[in-house]
Amino acid sequence: MSGTVIAVAASPQVRALFLDPAGIAALARSGAVRLPPPGADVGDPTVLAALLADADVVVTGWGTAPLTAGVLAAAPRLRLLAHTGASVKPFVTPESFARGVRVTQAGDAMGYAVGEQALALTLALLHRLHRFDHALRTGVDWATAKAAPPRRELRGATVGVVGASRTGRAYLGLVRALGARVLVSDPYLSSEQADLLGVERTDLADLLARSRVVSLHAPVLPETTRMIGARELALLPDGALLVNTARAALVDEAALLAELATGRIDAALDVFDAEPLPVDHPLRALPNVLLTPHESAGTVESRRRAGDIVVAEVARFLRGDPLCHEVTPDLLAQTG
Structure with missing residues (x-):
């Protein structure tokens, strides 16, 4: 679209993950792409305001400053925020919604990657790979290293999924394909949807008490914050396994x-x-804990899909077509 300016408010490192040269070229077919000056910090509101001075669209990434009233005042043409990740809470403000800036995000790109890592973690826990690895790396003798708790198979196991989100549905599809029985706790999941997914809908307490593996996939909302506490953990059977690739606040x-x-x-x-x-941190020393550094969505394929979603959403918006991944104020309040 002639005269349209698309500001990519992301560091070179973040841009490289989500928008390769082909992605930038695709974005440029919708308008003039503006990148931050070399060395500029888009986490600085002053830098962001200057970048958005005559921009119609902003593409955000990790570390981008939020659209505060001050930033918006410097960006009178801004009409769309397209985020390369899932949660837009760090960037969107009440002022941006009030100003009519629409919002879209690329969370759908990450569902499969997170579900697949949750599956990998599930299998590792079931087969006690973390315990074997810890034992051998800390120098215990061979016989002691082999003395892990009983190992179990996923086939035939009861797996509890807390939250039928994008990642939750990706995960439950994978574990069902490998023969697990799946319970789901999610107040927004209907009986009809549960039947279509091939799962049993139940409440959280029942799910915890019946599951060999519990995988968390819920958003952070007031009602889900610290939803798994001492009382809930006590409901888990001896030898149960907990997987959290969602949010620590759960x-x-x-x-x-x-x-x-x-x-x-x-x-x-x-x-x-x-x-x-x-x-x-004491978690690092426990032999019964497997740790990864908040990287469950970080596959090459997932990030390229996210970039493709952003490019497509920007093109739809500028053509006047409906957005496929729009985040409204009401949806933001429901999904975290």
């Missing part, structure tokens, strides 16, 4: 640490209250 970390310290359950965690995870 779990009371102190209660989880106390439960893990008993050795009664094992866990695989990709998200933490403190990130980066401190080098002296």
